[in-house]
Amino acid sequence: MKTPFTFSPYLLTNRQGSNSTAVDLFPSLLKIFRLLVFTSFISLCHPSPAQAQTISLSLWPPIIEITTQPGQTIRQNYRLKNSADDTIIQTALIPFESADELGHIQLSTQGYQSPALSYFSLQGNKLPTSFPLKAGETKDLTLTINIPSTASPTDHYLTLLFQADTQGLISGTGSRTLGAVGSNILLNISSTNQPQPTARIEQFSLHQPILDSFDPIQFTLLLKNTSPTYLKAIGHIKIHSSLSRKTTTLPLRSDNLLANSTRQLIPEQSWHPLFPFGRYTATATITPQNTTDTISQTISFWIIPYKGLFTIIIIFLLYRLSKTLPKYIRKYQKYLPKPLRF
């Protein structure tokens, strides 16, 4: 009976021996050895990225919105997953402000200390804090917000940052890189628990006054929050064709606007009519969430296939030219100098 994969020094050294098991096994072991050398060569040629140190953090939720009164305690769970190497997570809470009109944020790193920082604790610890997170580990973390009864009614915009403090290995000159993920907190402290935000439309326009039927049609809609509390814009754009009498409604993404800031609102879907032609009107209607104050603005515009028409006219003129040009050449050939005669 053969025992081909039983390891023994004898079987490796006694190649010419009378033991039939060893004789049969040696070619197999040789093949295994060759395979090992081959696969090792492959892994040397293609160094696995897993050997490099990485950072990979996943976080949920990306944002929480809170409207509350002084004296309340609120808890929210966060889920943090480490898909890379073992690491230490450094956690901090940093105030932020609007960076642009598209909802991106700029962290306040110039020493601004929001009074709201003292309201927060993570897993019972004051922030900043740190904790280990192993490779592949997922942690549920509870953020507790204790609003003092003396807290002023105002807004606080903060980012909860989780930074992986994995230390990279550098043999000579080089840079270590560290990565962090954040989750935004929009906290509104209100004495009534029902803030009444106000807004106005700053700009509602198209990128061109006359549009081509085959071009993408994009609206620019800028909304200004004129109140000291953040708001969520709920609304839509209604487009009406004067020619076909059809009306299309584009719901707007319900974006947040920080206090006294402006944001570009984006339709949830783009408008792709089959063959738009003629005069259109578009009406943007917005109602800040939890209010009844609706604001609207209407624009009108023309859509004609002017690029196609222009191309047809050019082709027609070239065609006419090709028909009439030979006649003129024949007619005036006698006036041409001899080298140019056809």
Place this chain on the structure above:
Amino acid sequence: MSKTKLFYLFLSLFFLANCFPAHALNPGSYLFRFKNPLSSTPSSATTNQIPFNQPSSPNYQLTPGFPEVKIISDFNFTISDISLDFGILTPEIPLKKSQTLSVSAPNTRGYSILAYQDHPLQLSSANAIPNWTSSSSYGFGYSLDNQSFQTFPDQSQNQPPQTIISSHLPAITATIINYQVNIPSTQAAGDYENTIYFLALPAY
């Protein structure tokens, strides 16, 4: 199939699996991230483990996540290789390194990656490799298009973090960031080091 062939097959699969791990990311593999960019549930996502709408009370309203999101998917940020090891620098010979910054933000209103460095590449406060400038042939900088090199904001100079990548729409992206360092022959010998910070932040 004989036992020997089966053994070879498993052995080969084992080694190939080690050579090409499924979760690894490098500049050459980022295209796989775009296989299904419109999917609302990427493979790395863990879904529906936390209740979407936690109960509010009469005294407060709490909304985690965005209301239109029906399938929960984590906001993920990955740096492919955190060590940018240039080794020993040779004057007048530029050295390049790259890494991939991947963001999975399918259930957000977009995101931005902010970056800054603690200080320039330095041996000591007196000996530093300066930040790359357009008028200089020497220095340290990064590029997203491999043509024009820029420098990171310097925390030691109180410069705020700067947005280097952003999207105002839900996105799953992988961006290769290239680094270059070049020193003159007058540069003092030694190992120059610094730390670069990347902050992946969802839009609000």
